[in-house]
Amino acid sequence: MVDGSSGNGGAKEGITRRRFTLGVLLASLAGAFASLVAMLKLLVPEKKGGGYVATIQPGDVLVYAEGNSAGSAVEASSMKVGDAVLVYPTGKSSNPANLIQLIKLDEKAFKPPTDISLTDKGFAAYSAICTHLGCTVSWAANKESPDASVTECHCHGSIFNPAEGAKVMGGPAPIPLSQIGVKVGPDGTLAFTSDFNGPIGPQV
Numbered sequence: 001m002v003d004g005s006s007g008n009g010g011a012k013e014g015i016t017r018r019r020f021t022l023g024v025l026l027a028s029l030a031g032a033f034a035s036l037v038a039m040l041k042l043l044v045p046e047k048k049g050g051g052y053v054a055t056i057q058p059g060d061v062l063v064y065a066e067g068n069s070a071g072s073a074v075e076a077s078s079m080k081v082g083d084a085v086l087v088y089p090t091g092k093s094s095n096p097a098n099l100i101q102l103i104k105l106d107e108k109a110f111k112p113p114t115d116i117s118l119t120d121k122g123f124a125a126y127s128a129i130c131t132h133l134g135c136t137v138s139w140a141a142n143k144e145s146p147d148a149s150v151t152e153c154h155c156h157g158s159i160f161n162p163a164e165g166a167k168v169m170g171g172p173a174p175i176p177l178s179q180i181g182v183k184v185g186p187d188g189t190l191a192f193t194s195d196f197n198g199p200i201g202p203q204v
């Protein structure tokens, strides 16, 4: 005589085992999918702008972004032709999109497409966020010819000409660094006078 209850139990066991195997398979697929998405995020560059949204307002005073004087107002008299410093608008250093390179050249050195109305007494200011993938730019001072100093990005070798609207002289950066207006105040410190004249952050 056939034991029906034992046969039914075997069938149930088989179904349970198949469900378990299916569950393990689905969990593995979900894990593999999550890993693939994470990997693609690393490979695909950030979207245009890379989420950089500056919060600089006209009237904000420029303060040093680094060094012993970090947080102190920049004195116009402390910079000579061919100098550059990284600055923030005062009280807004927690936003990396606000990082600016302030440069000083001879007033006559600026050529189009520099917006001369955004400069003052040889001072000009550009976004310090490289338009390639968003590294912070640095300054390559030319001691023999200070007005020929350039802005560089060491990440992938982009070079920008600050005397000509920070136009791209070489490397993978797709567009110039955007300019922002500055003015020297009666007390000798500098303040911003405008918004950026173009996009900031990675543009690839």
Ligand code: FES
Binding pocket: 130, 131, 132, 133, 134, 135, 153, 154, 155, 156, 157, 158, 171, 172, 173
């Ligand atoms: S991030 Fe500046 S050159 Fe690539």
